[in-house]
Amino acid sequence: MVCLGTSTGSHIVILAGFTLLRLLLLANSRIKNHFRLKQQTRIYPARRLRTYPGDVKMFGYIWQHLFTSFLRFLFKWFLRHFTGKCELQRICSGYKQGAARTSRAEHSLESSKSKVLRAAVSVQEEHVEECAIAIMKEKKVTSQKDPVFKMSLQVCLSQICGYKGLYACVEDMRKQPFDCENNDHENRLLRLWDLLMPSVKLDSRLTKQWGDIGFQGDDPKTDFRGMGMLGLTNLVFFSEKYTDVARQVLSHSVHPKLGYSYAIVGINLTEMAYSLLRSGALKPHFYNTVSQSPKLEHFHQLYCYFAYEFDKFWIEAKPESIMEFNRYREMFHEKMKGLLEDPDVSLCLTLDSKQ
Amino acid sequence: MGLLSILRKLKSSPDQEVRILLLGLDNAGKTTLLKQLASEDVSHITPTQGFNIKSVQSQGFKLNVWDIGGQRKIRPYWRNYFENTDVLIYVIDSADRKRFEETGQELAELLEEEKLSGVPLMIFANKQDLMTAAPAAEIAEGLNLHTIRDRLWQIQACSAVTSEGVQDGMTWVCKHISARKK
Numbered sequence: 001m002v003c004l005g006t007s008t009g010s011h012i013v014i015l016a017g018f019t020l021l022r023l024l025l026l027a028n029s030r031i032k033n034h035f036r037l038k039q040q041t042r043i044y045p046a047r048r049l050r051t052y053p054g055d056v057k058m059f060g061y062i063w064q065h066l067f068t069s070f071l072r073f074l075f076k077w078f079l080r081h082f083t084g085k086c087e088l089q090r091i092c093s094g095y096k097q098g099a100a101r102t103s104r105a106e107h108s109l110e111s112s113k114s115k116v117l118r119a120a121v122s123v124q125e126e127h128v129e130e131c132a133i134a135i136m137k138e139k140k141v142t143s144q145k146d147p148v149f150k151m152s153l154q155v156c157l158s159q160i161c162g163y164k165g166l167y168a169c170v171e172d173m174r175k176q177p178f179d180c181e182n183n184d185h186e187n188r189l190l191r192l193w194d195l196l197m198p199s200v201k202l203d204s205r206l207t208k209q210w211g212d213i214g215f216q217g218d219d220p221k222t223d224f225r226g227m228g229m230l231g232l233t234n235l236v237f238f239s240e241k242y243t244d245v246a247r248q249v250l251s252h253s254v255h256p257k258l259g260y261s262y263a264i265v266g267i268n269l270t271e272m273a274y275s276l277l278r279s280g281a282l283k284p285h286f287y288n289t290v291s292q293s294p295k296l297e298h299f300h301q302l303y304c305y306f307a308y309e310f311d312k313f314w315i316e317a318k319p320e321s322i323m324e325f326n327r328y329r330e331m332f333h334e335k336m337k338g339l340l341e342d343p344d345v346s347l348c349l350t351l352d353s354k355q
Numbered sequence: 356m357g358l359l360s361i362l363r364k365l366k367s368s369p370d371q372e373v374r375i376l377l378l379g380l381d382n383a384g385k386t387t388l389l390k391q392l393a394s395e396d397v398s399h400i401t402p403t404q405g406f407n408i409k410s411v412q413s414q415g416f417k418l419n420v421w422d423i424g425g426q427r428k429i430r431p432y433w434r435n436y437f438e439n440t441d442v443l444i445y446v447i448d449s450a451d452r453k454r455f456e457e458t459g460q461e462l463a464e465l466l467e468e469e470k471l472s473g474v475p476l477m478i479f480a481n482k483q484d485l486m487t488a489a490p491a492a493e494i495a496e497g498l499n500l501h502t503i504r505d506r507l508w509q510i511q512a513c514s515a516v517t518s519e520g521v522q523d524g525m526t527w528v529c530k531h532i533s534a535r536k537k
Binding site: 265325326327 | 381382398399400401402404405406407425426427428429432435
């Protein structure tokens, strides 16, 4: 093994070792990117799925295993002695706050050999500070040596744990079915109508009029289905926060040719946002846009972005009819996933100045 | 050549393709049934805008199942999907008694369609897991199914959520494809 001496000879050895490991790391990211690019070619409507020969795939797995179980630690050990900083410190000082830093810190914590570090990714929000102190103790980092480390680490931990907390909240709300006996649910539904159709009164609770804002039948209750109260809350939030935009989108949706069902498309977009949250794909967005732990409101904000952007996307694409919806939905989904690949992504609703 | 591609080549010849059309009112459970057939998660279903399609391998057939949205607004588009249909599956929400008349009318109109003439009909009396669900026999009587003489038909009680009864219905479907396709 390389020994850390002061003589010129050992310096050369260190440099050689460093270069070698650097090359290995580079090769690893190349391999990873190669595989990721292949997955991206699945973009609709070029439907031809490129399948990989099994042996090439297998080589990828073997390399991945070798890298995560052996080379990564060797490289980290080397850097630790070379720079005098642990990986988390290097991440916190080397990358700007946001997805660039937090995603790397998350990966570092998850693949750590230490139990304390691995457990840190699922710490409760109120224990973030204690957890940061425990990590510093474990890694023998003192505040004197690295005064900003603790703060940076705490932000990372809040974001990482906050994302998990957000998913739990969203899931709770989704599992809550719309209940006609619940006054709060009923009021929210009626509020949605008033916000979108201020000049028209509902004839009764069960009426064909619901079709005017894009529900399917005369009782919207059955349209929430798998999205439960999450679907309704998103619809109401959009109409409440961006009333003019929501009405404008609604006016597009009643177009005789390019029209679509406003409410049920909204529920479908809630499903899209929900499944992206569940898969973890929204992490970079939340890490970049919320410097603490993200809350339900931030999820509703993201829905507003989806509702507004999908409408734009649909109108520009000029689909043949509403029957094309799922094809365009999938294209929009791929577009969003593409945006989320960018570490600097932030999916925030910005309105054109004309409005 | 990779090992996997050799293994792939050893697989038997492709199954016969069959086109199945899944229709019914909105909220009848068509998408849930479709996902259940494809063994997918049924807990995140949303209303179908447009249509969904999935291919399912079953009993030596490749079933291409078309699930078309049931909303009144898009029912006029149903006819665009009639061509070359091998089996029609009509789904009914057995607990939604208020709409039995509406669903009966839609079904009657479908049976009048020239492009669907003679196509075997499978009716799923869905949502039998709900306490308020009407039994299949009651629905069959209400819809006057016994007056259908121009095609093979069958009614099957089921619950797309729990998958109970779905397999029995699909066995009937597969049995009667072979009769038609020879």
